[in-house]
Amino acid sequence: MSDHCIIIGASHAGVNCAFALRKEGWKGRITLVDADPELPYHRPPLSKTFLTSNDPIDKHSLKSAESYRSEAIDLLLGVQVDKLDSGEHQITLSNGERLGFNQLVLATGARPIKPNIQGLDQASYAYPLRTASDVNNIKNAVGINAKKVVIIGGGYIGLEIAASLNQLGHEITLLERENRILARVTVPEMSQYFEDLHGRHGVRIHTDKEVVAVNDHKVSCSDGSSYQADVIVIGVGITVNQELAVDAGIEVDNGILVDGACRTNLQDIYAIGDCTNHHNPHYGTNIRLESVQNASDQAKIAAANICGNPINYNSIPWFWSDQYNIKLQIVGLSDGFTDKIVRHEEADIDKFSIWYFKGPELLAVDAVNNAKAYVLGTKFIKDEIKVNKTKLLDSDVQLKPAELTSI
Amino acid sequence: MAKITFITQSGESIAAEAKDGSLMELAKNNNVSGIEGECGGVCSCTTCHVHIEANYYSKTGAPGDIEADMLELDDHVSEYSRLGCQVQITAELDGMMVHVANE
Ligand SMILES: Cc1cc2nc3c(=O)[nH]c(=O)nc-3n(C[C@H](O)[C@H](O)[C@H](O)COP(=O)(O)OP(=O)(O)OC[C@H]3O[C@@H](n4cnc5c(N)ncnc54)[C@H](O)[C@@H]3O)c2cc1C
């Protein structure tokens, strides 16, 4: 058999890996399989510009159809991989076909969690949001006349959907189970900022709301309150697509376990992107990330290692979220911070940054409409530069490397 | 229609044509090495960084505020730096050469 690399999952991780393999000099066959029938596309716009515009999904393609042909990457779309036989080095597709491989990359990502809410399965007007077809369903359901939309879950995706549908003129209620939105991912100051931002736009956010039942367009919470909904969108988080890996005997622990080269515990099998639990050397911690950065960086690492170029993953995570005219940019991991500095610029309430420290070490920066703070934070973290905290706190001191590092 | 030539870090020259869309989209559609467009064109990643040919720079214009901030500390920044996703292609740019900033 000639060399054949199969990649399961053709999204940010899988597609980047296929192209990176060619760049690294892989001469054999490359097959990229995905259950989604669309030409692979960027996911972040799904809750942002793809939801608010009438553009077709091709506007957001990761690569043109022609690029796959010119790089001799075989795309099998609309086909699910049902089985992975690691011993035989073989996969079985939903159409019954079997394909053998020398090297395999799992880039299976994640799928939305279906919360345990009574009546949700029967509610034909309730939708998840992970794929282009999910968004098309939501667009069709909300139509052009103002609708009452209830969003369950106040994470980044839920908030982005709220902003987008609000801008389309719909009446939005967002229900969050915790006592603040974004509770799992950021500090109370940031939660408060986004709650106020949405409030200013007329989105009603209710926290401490555990949804227990959906019935006849009524969303009911455990405290007895209820909300009318023409359409429900569910955004309560994701669960990793790791069943293929588990059945094949690959080790998992909150994601598919990989080493610095993105290798699983089984020979010739790699995993990349949202589906992995990996080690971040800069922070010395194991983590599962849901971000484009991690998907594309791991894609390149796996491709290099498959082609015999032994490099290890060593990225500083970064992420963004766009809501209304606000751009949130995050660099680093703030977990385990001991103190933080909230820095405001000028008199603009929509322009600030939060700097997270562990003692003298800068761990992460959350920047709101403040790309300067974001790039500066990135540089300081990467180069492990010590920041003068007193100066950082003083908004008269400019956000420039030389200004903030001097004693 | 505008014909635009991308020069990659390895010296490869790729000629491409479009009548609209962004430089990043054009580069991606032609598989130009060094243009990743990771954030999909929303000024969040700088993986579409290019250097515009000097005598075309007045036609593309200078970077916007966020764009300028994103570029400010980049290792490869020059006075002709732009984020490719923020440069819209028009007939005026016909014949332009752009250098890809990243490998
Ligand atoms: C609405 C939304 C907004 C987002 N916004 C941002 C943002 O602003 N910034 C950011 O950094 N990140 C954002 N993300 C996260 C980002 O999109 C993900 O981190 C990224 O898509 C992960 O890529 P991946 O390739 O690892 O996995 P996925 O994108 O989950 O792709 C996995 C693919 O594998 C396929 N697959 C799985 N199992 C099988 C099988 N057995 N057979 C065949 N195919 C299979 C699936 O169909 C899927 O296409 C957002 C995500 C969503 C949903």
Ligand code: FES
């Ligand atoms: S594509 Fe991300 S900044 Fe241009």
